[in-house]
Amino acid sequence: MSPFLCCFLFLLLLFLSSAAGRLLRLAKPDPSAAAATARWLSSQNSWGVLSTISSDLEGSPFGNVVSYSDGLPGHGRGVPYFYLTALDPTARDALHDERSSFTLSEFPLGTCGHIDPENPTCSKLTLSGKLKMVEFNTTEGEFAKKALFTKHPEMEGWPENHKFRIFQLNIEHIFLIDWFGGPKPISPSEYLESATNRVSVF
């Protein structure tokens, strides 16, 4: 292969890797900084699994892949906002029973290296609480919409007749594993008041 073609392909692959979100803006905090690690995971991911109590499946748990945002890039607040339609079971479930959990993995960020996704040093975060609808024409609704549409630009064009609504998870319990030795105890206030502000080279 010509070195010049090779060079072009390298730059193309680098661009595609970057576009897929694998070159991160914020460096991962030290695992001992549990709340900062949890906030880092929330700010760096763009999707996760939202679990509800299923109305269709007689109270079984039901996990669904959803996109989310906790704020404008670099200014996340830690509370995940979602853009859901009641055509989908997750929103219907939440309107019937608000109890839910939102689960994120570090693995798709590409920062776990070659360890297994279940290895405790590849961080896992589960935020549990109540999933509540947020009215559009409120200060919070405007913040959430901007947060969602900035991180997920195509949402703005999703069909109006699907009646997408904004939901937020009111966090009551946090489960984080980011190292050996079991889950780290973090309270919702420790999580919400933590900041992730270490900027990496990329």
Add this chain to the structure above:
Amino acid sequence: MSPFLCCFLFLLLLFLSSAAGRLLRLAKPDPSAAAATARWLSSQNSWGVLSTISSDLEGSPFGNVVSYSDGLPGHGRGVPYFYLTALDPTARDALHDERSSFTLSEFPLGTCGHIDPENPTCSKLTLSGKLKMVEFNTTEGEFAKKALFTKHPEMEGWPENHKFRIFQLNIEHIFLIDWFGGPKPISPSEYLESATNRVSVF
């Protein structure tokens, strides 16, 4: 940058991309082949979110990041097997209430392109049913152990005193979105009897 250095970096990046599992062995089936798409997602992913009814959180749903395998590479059977310890809430929950769901996304496979993870054409699969322990010294236990340890080699070295056990999800309900127009109706038998055998260039 020297074209030769560029060439070296291209090959290195290509190798790393491949090592991270983004160059897939099996091509994605056509979205109209719903059962085959679901089986493709099960066979190509290596981790997902397993949701249970939480004993610790008074019956709330609890999603946890877990690794899994449905068989030896290229010979998956569609039933996900897990390697879990009762030190973790998921296994404890299942021993108390077997109802659970396992959720997979196509997004981390890298085949969704630049669409949003919540876009319906980026496939999402939720298998719901009962999470049951599998005895090691049975034909199924041997199959599951081989399937898990082949796909997740580091599992074999996980601490014995954590008492990891094999679990399987007995599938009773399938939720798949792989295109516009809502979830595709697939029965567990259609899913289990489907085959994914189209081999791609990679």
